[in-house]
Amino acid sequence: MRIPQIRLESTKAQIGLKTINAVNNIKQPKADLSIEQPKAELTIRTTPSKLTIDQTQARADVDLKSVVKRMEEFSQKGYQDLLAGIARRAQQGIELMKIENGGNPIATQAKQNSQKPMKEFGLGFIPSHGSVKISYEPARVDIEVAPNKPKIHVNVNKPIMEYEPGKVEVSLKQKNELNIDFEMIDIKA
Template identity: 60%
Template sequence: MNVPQIRLESNFIQLGLKIERPMQELSQPPAIQSIQQPKAILEIETVPGKLTIDQTKAREDVDLKSARRRLEETAQNGYQDWLKGLERRASEGAELMRIENGGSPIASQAKAKSEGPPKQFNIGWVPSHNSVKIAYEPAKVNIHAQPQKPKIEVEIRKPIHNYTPGKVSAEILEKNSLTIDFINLTI
């Protein structure tokens, strides 16, 4: 038997998307910097060292005396010699006054005057040990430093930002459709 039929055939719509991607550019220029460091204020005060060398005793040991010192010694030696001579003459006079006591004071005095004192010789150091006196005061250094702060200048630069937004556009690739077909229809 032939049954009438209605045939429906449908197609869905097909959409296509056209996408343009967004573009973003971002850059950061470096900051402009200026840095200066002033020199520190520096003051240096130096008190020089003092070296004192006294070689008076060493010079006296090698008989290089000053005129004043030689005069003082000569005067002192003359005074001592005068005292010794005075003592010797007084002693000799006392011996001669007692000539009657016996002995031969004139001969003994003549013998003592003709012979000098015995000579002495010994090893010695010229100049004598520690005859040069040395004194030293070390130098003094005073340092005063005053630091200076650095001078820093900074100019900040804003970032560069470029943005192009993206686009999406839709297009119909295939339209929707509905086809209706009748089969076995008799009129």
């Protein structure tokens, strides 16, 4: 006997997905930086040194005196000699007034007035020690430094951002299909 047979053949639908990734580019430009260092302010003040040499006493020791000093010494010596002469004559006058007391004042006075006194000899150093006076004031240096702070200028640059969003493309890769077929089959009963 012949029986009709239905044959069904189906094919599933297939979806195709195509993904495009997002692109994100970030660039960070360097900051603009400028640094300026002003020079420090330097002040130097110098007081010169001072050397003083006083050789007045040394020159006097070797008999190199000024005219004024010599005149002063001569006038002083003359005055002292005058006083000594007055005192000697007064003493001798008193001795002569008292001639009756004895002794021989005339001969004694004649001997004193005719003889010069003995000169004294002494050993000494010319010029004498310490006769040259030296004084010294050293130089002074005052240094003042005023530092200046650096001048820093910074300009920050913003980042450059580029963004492309991602996509998903959906497509039908294969259509669904249904095939129906009729066939007659012989069945033996």
